[in-house]
Amino acid sequence: MQLLKNYFPILLTFLLLSCKNKAGNQSDPAKKTDTIIQDKTVIAKDTPEVRAVRSSVIDTTAILAAFKNTVKTAQFRKELGIARDDSDGSLFDSERPILIGDLNGDQLPDAIMPFSIEGRGGGNNWDAHYAIFINKGDKLEYKSSFSRGGDLAERQVQFMSIQNNVIKGAEVPGFKFPEGDSIAVSYIYKKGGLVEK
Numbered sequence: 001m002q003l004l005k006n007y008f009p010i011l012l013t014f015l016l017l018s019c020k021n022k023a024g025n026q027s028d029p030a031k032k033t034d035t036i037i038q039d040k041t042v043i044a045k046d047t048p049e050v051r052a053v054r055s056s057v058i059d060t061t062a063i064l065a066a067f068k069n070t071v072k073t074a075q076f077r078k079e080l081g082i083a084r085d086d087s088d089g090s091l092f093d094s095e096r097p098i099l100i101g102d103l104n105g106d107q108l109p110d111a112i113m114p115f116s117i118e119g120r121g122g123g124n125n126w127d128a129h130y131a132i133f134i135n136k137g138d139k140l141e142y143k144s145s146f147s148r149g150g151d152l153a154e155r156q157v158q159f160m161s162i163q164n165n166v167i168k169g170a171e172v173p174g175f176k177f178p179e180g181d182s183i184a185v186s187y188i189y190k191k192g193g194l195v196e197k
Contacts, residue, residue: 058135063098063111066133066140079145080117080129089120095128101162103189108135110189112159112167114148126151130159132194144193151175157185165189166197 070076071091082089095114103110111133118126127150133140149156154177159169167187173180186197 058100058109058111058140060098062140063100063113063133064093066111066142067093067113067115067131070131070142073142076142076145082117089117089126092116092118097160099159099162099167101167102165103132103162103167104134105165106135108137110135110162111140112146112162114159128156130194132189134189143189146187146194149174153177155180159187167194 077083082091093113093115095116098114099112100109102108103112113131113133114128115131116126116128118124120127128148130146130148132143132146134143135141146157148158151174153174155171156174157169157171159167161168165188167189169185169187170182171185172182187194188197
């Protein structure tokens with residue numbers, strides 16, 4: 001019942017606009033309008049605002065695609081010390097959460113994606129990082145990585161959210177160092193990287 005209450009106004013609006021568009025477009029097919037629905041708000045016509053909304057929407061799929069392209073770049077490999085032949089470890093991108101939020105104050109959703117590199121030098125060690133992506137309106141641009149610790153680190157950083165251009169999280173005891181307390185941390189995006197606030 002609650003679902004019906006929430007979505008009935010959207011469905012009704014969509015149907016009314018569809019009927020109106022069909023009636024209005026019968027005589028002139030050039031008067032077609034693009035209609036999108038976002039947060040229960042109907043935006044009609046292809047305007048600069050509609051195009052901005054379309055180009056600024058990012059999700060997990062878009063972030064993973066950007067990451068897959070990034071790992072092939074010389075910048076990424078050099079920054080993380082990964083050889084061209086992958087003999088310096090294997091990349092794993094299945095960690096979560098992937099965080100989405102505005103990092104640089106331009107009102108577009110940016111992204112922070114966790115990943116790890118395992119088996120450097122043929123061992124079973126691992127080091128963990130975040131990839132920082134800035135939304136340029138039509139694509140996610142990789143800016144830098146942020147080291148969040150590894151299997152031998154005494155402390156590790158875990159980000160939880162992005163709010164008001166601030167990344168919030170905790171510094172927690174390392175994998176092999178369970179003693180100690182977690183400490184709240186806040187970071188901001190500045191000059192292409194993350195710095196503690």
